[in-house]
Amino acid sequence: MRTVVITGGTDGIGKGLALHYLHQGARVIAVGSTPAKGEAFLAEAASENAAFVRADLTSVAATKDLLATIKATCASLDTLVLCAQRYRLFGSRATTHEGFEHSFALAYLSRHILSHGLHDLMTLAPRPVIMNVGTPGVPLGRIHWDDLQLTRRYNGTRATLQSFRANDLLGMAFGELYGGAVRYVGYNPGVVSTGMPTHLPPPLRALVKATFPLLATSVAKAITPMTTLLDDPPAEAFSAYFTKRRLSLDGSAFDREQAIRLHRLTQRLTDATEPILPS
Numbered sequence: 184m185r186t187v188v189i190t191g192g193t194d195g196i197g198k199g200l201a202l203h204y205l206h207q208g209a210r211v212i213a214v215g216s217t218p219a220k221g222e223a224f225l226a227e228a229a230s231e232n233a234a235f236v237r238a239d240l241t242s243v244a245a246t247k248d249l250l251a252t253i254k255a256t257c258a259s260l261d262t263l264v265l266c267a268q269r270y271r272l273f274g275s276r277a278t279t280h281e282g283f284e285h286s287f288a289l290a291y292l293s294r295h296i297l298s299h300g301l302h303d304l305m306t307l308a309p310r311p312v313i314m315n316v317g318t319p320g321v322p323l324g325r326i327h328w329d330d331l332q333l334t335r336r337y338n339g340t341r342a343t344l345q346s347f348r349a350n351d352l353l354g355m356a357f358g359e360l361y362g363g364a365v366r367y368v369g370y371n372p373g374v375v376s377t378g379m380p381t382h383l384p385p386p387l388r389a390l391v392k393a394t395f396p397l398l399a400t401s402v403a404k405a406i407t408p409m410t411t412l413l414d415d416p417p418a419e420a421f422s423a424y425f426t427k428r429r430l431s432l433d434g435s436a437f438d439r440e441q442a443i444r445l446h447r448l449t450q451r452l453t454d455a456t457e458p459i460l461p462s
């Protein structure tokens with residue numbers, strides 16, 4: 184039986200994918216931080232193949248606990264989808280109890296730890312694939328090499344965009360490091376009508392919600408090209424897509440040297456044990 188793990192699998196795009204794969208007969212583990220959402224997901228799934236694991240992925244320790252749980256309960260892993268996200272576009276800088284800037288921790292560090300930490304388990308599956316859902320193809324934001332935690336000149340948009348660009352480089356480094364035994368797909372779903380605006384401040388929340396009927400795709404439609412890629416991943420170790428359009432990896436967003444540099448820095452930050460890339 185295909186085993187699928189989806190972070191952020193209790194809401195929005197992640198939940199859409201979770202329910203899709205349950206209907207396909209897969210075993211699905213949905214990860215989220217809110218128990219009530221997990222219970223609602225299990226009730227809607229109404230399947231003995233569905234599981235919810237509560238984890239606060241802003242925490243490196245909790246992400247590593249999740250890794251251990253997955254390794255203890257899955258003999259192999261076919262599909263990993265990384266969707267957990269909580270935008271903090273406004274307000275003051277927040278740090279996790281481990282001292283990382285919030286967006287960096289949740290949207291990037293947890294994805295780095297899960298991607299690398301589950302690689303070996305995934306090689307036991309016949310056609311393993313990781314999909315990192317973010318905004319590849321959007322030419323905004325950069326890595327702030329001298330201040331990754333944005334202790335100086337913080338703003339929420341800058342932090343959010345940095346985490347997106349870090350995920351572009353994560354995919355690139357992953358492909359370089361492992362050479363494709365586990366395919367890695369960076370994926371931008373475009374604007375999708377989810378509960379994401381709920382966490383925005385009131386005026387912007389209302390504005391984004393009002394634009395959804397005009398601009399946004401439904402979750403049901405958005406997941407169709409995603410499942411196509413997940414079921415038949417590209418041959419290359421790393422690929423990136425903006426909905427159905429494949430992106431060139433020639434631009435600076437996927438620069439190999441920067442990818443390796445960020446990988447090494449992140450290994451040090453998370454005290455990771457995966458192999459260090461060759462220079």
Ligand SMILES: NC(=O)c1ccc[n+]([C@@H]2O[C@H](COP(=O)([O-])OP(=O)(O)OC[C@H]3O[C@@H](n4cnc5c(N)ncnc54)[C@H](OP(=O)(O)O)[C@@H]3O)[C@@H](O)[C@H]2O)c1
Nearest residue numbers: 191193194195196215216217239240267268374375377379
């Ligand atoms: N929607 C769009 O228009 C759009 C556009 C481009 C890219 N994307 C990307 O697509 C992905 C999914 O977005 P979405 O709109 O479907 O999001 P969403 O509806 O807001 O769902 C976010 C999911 O992440 C989980 N989550 C949030 N904080 C967490 C934490 N600390 N630990 C563990 N899980 C956590 C949430 O569960 P809890 O609340 O229980 O924690 C929920 O299951 C994101 O990576 C986003 O950047 C979305």
